[in-house]
Amino acid sequence: MSRQLPKTYNPQEVEEKWYQFWLEKGFFQVEVEKEKKPYCIVIPPPNVTGKLHLGHALNNTLQDILIRYHRMKGENTLWLPGTDHAGIATQARVEEELAKEGLTRYDLGREKFLARVWKWKEEYGGTIIKQLKQLGASCDWSKERFTMDEGCSRAVKEVFLRLYEKGLIYRGSYLVNWCPKCATTLSDIEVEHEESEGRLWHIRYPLVGGDGYIQVATTRPETMLGDTAVAVHPEDGRYRGLVGKKAILPLMNREIPIVADPMVDREFGTGAVKITPAHDLNDFELARRHNLPQVTVIGFDARMTAEAGKYAGLDRYEARKRVLHDLAEGGFLAGEESHLYALGTCYRCDMVVEPLISKQWFVRMKPLAEPAIRVVKEGKIRFVPERFTKVYLNWMENIRDWCISRQLWWGHRIPVWYCRDCQKEIAAGEEPTACPACGSGHLEQDPDVLDTWFSSALWPFSTLGWPEQTPLLEHFYPTSVLVTARDIIFFWVARMIFMGLEFMQERPFAEVLIHGLILDKDGKKMSKSRPETIVDPQDVIDEYGADTLRFTLATGTALGQDQRFQLERVEGVRNFANKIWNAARFLLMNLEDYVETGEKPENLSLPDRYILSRLQAVTAETGEMIDRYDLGGAANLLYDFIWSEYCDWYIEMAKPMLKTGGEERRRTQQVLVKVFRQIMVLLHPYMPFITEEIWQALPHAGESVMLAPWPEPEAGYRDAGAESEMQLLMDVVRAIRNIRAETRVDPGRKVEAVLLAGSVQRRILEENRLYLEVLAGLGRLEIRPEGTAKPDRAVSAVESGVEIYLPLAGLVDLAVERERLQKELAELETEKNRLAKKLENPQFLAKAPAAVVEKEKKKLAEVESKYEKVSARLAALS
């Protein structure tokens, strides 16, 4: 940064330069230092296919703020980065590419297809990492990991085998969520439910051996083809005689039993339910209790199977139309009504999910969930904000087994082989050469891969070296805090907790920081279906700089709360960056003769003592706020301090001092630099680039602001007296400026002021008259004792006990002045009465804390004094 700075800050010229500098110096890289306190965050690994969106930008900004802060505090700080292989997303991306060449993955075969995906990953997988770097993320890139790298893959195998041996992973035929489009199973949380208006059809099932029928209701009439029973509640008097009898399934002419089960809700519909074990979870479970057969009528392609008789081959929705038509024709349709119900759709492709019976791998959740519940209940893992604890517990306590097999090729292959001769199932880390049971060499590996979240669940320890007992793992596990959006609690946070407890016998992190989502300017989710709502953070970085984006996101909202992204706010922050830039320019323009003394500046002026005192308070508060994760609060505090206090008041008061030259100039330079340099340090976690640029340009010691020690408040500079004396000055200046503005005094014109005040205030005003003159634009300033003569033809005000008179020749309209004072007097009276009434209340005096009563008394005294003065002035004018 040269001494000839442009008037506006240009982030493009600055940001890349400093990021390269940090990288080259290796400042992000960390070695284990046992004697130091470890601080570690593992990044929520973005998908390799990913491009930075605003959610990532927020998530990583928050992490980087915490990381930079703790690093500056001298902790052994590691931010461990990496990416996720993202099974379905990545595979789909490459399949799209193939489709353009007229090929499918089956044309290539598994091996060639996977080679192609790896190639794609090498070529395009680094986009998001590049973008994180642009954002300023201070990750230790030398430790970057990938969920399918060698180490992570080894961890996955190890975990699978251990859980398998413990009986916590099993294979079985159950009803699973099947996405016909992605052609794979999905776990329960990968199915999204959207409530929508549907229809409920009533169907009559004729009774066997008699007349009459039993009437059932369904939202999915096509599944009736696979019905194997009708169920009623055991205590439902209406059907008591029918339990044990049979009904005839219309269209299929199959006899099905009428069974009794408490699952049935007597209040709903007719109280009789058709049971389709192969296509409905409730029915599946009921059927198991009653040993009912399963008839699969819908296949993996979402078309009707051979079991569906004449409907075989039809798409499920086409079949619904035909079935309804045929039911109506046969006189079985008893009616229909509209009905609200939740349709399950695939979280990736929005296809309506089909529940199907299929042989899949599952993780037995109950034994794993139990300690994961305990660790949170005992407070060993703390959610911030606290309310997310309940969300987590509620899910964990009602958890079902986790379907982990996916019918994809891209992912961690299930480490299980089957013997073709004796069907033995062999779980092993390496491909076995022969079947341990029959010795056959005809072995075949399970074709499926694991749910991507299976490997992410191991992330906090697999990335640190597990299953090896590495020094990294030993030092940094458990990690300090996990930062993530609230929509990922179930997918990831919960699973890391139980895996961490199971394999490390220790929680994976002490705290979970949950942040909200980024919404568009209208408060709606940014959605791919409405591209006009999407803001690309890359565009924001390119136009406004990463610092601006970071600060905007960090100050956007309170924790855990969603925030709207508005360009007006970005511009406001850009202006803030520019403000800082110009403050730096001002300093540098006035430092040609600066000498860093390294000593505490002496003979401080009131503004010096004030700003140094405030700096201590702000320093302490910033740290406290970051410690309690009020990152937005700390940022706003710095914003206000820098803009309102340092720039608007201190710099303005420093100007006359700089002009005096000599000792006062040198002292002012010391304070200007000391405070501003510290501000750059405090702001660095939020705006790493501009603070580095400016810090480097200022007189400084050390290689980089990111290595500067986080400042401790210096008690010696705390000065409550200076703060209140300064307050008086500021109040008086503002009062004079107010009169000038209201009476339309030419801003360039120097005016005369007469101040009347008590001895204490008179001393303060007298000592600082230079500031009053400069800041209020006074040509002449008289400071007199209270009660002495005052100008008659003057506009007046009372502020902090000081009477202010501006004898503005030619501008004073006494009638206007009287009116103004009367209005003020009325307001004062209201306030006086309110306070007096409060202080007359014996209950208040008896029960309110003494400090509060004192405060109110003092307030009343002030209001009364002001009232008297305004009143007297008014009398003098009449």
Place this chain on the structure above:
RNA sequence: GGGCGAAUAGCUCAGGGGGAGAGCACUUGCCUUACAAGCAAGGGGUCGCUGGUUCAAAUCCAGCUUCGCCCACCA
């Protein structure tokens, strides 16, 4: 069906038992040698509604209204 969040200035949002805040927008005046992406001075709010607790409620409690989100195996 259950749970959670929000409701404060025209807009977007902080705050949170004892003086209603910020940014933007608005009004007025200023290109004052750091910054017009700026400076100075203003206007603007029964803090969603109804009760309760308290000496004191925008803040705590209960209920209600509106909006949003999440969870759920009533077909």
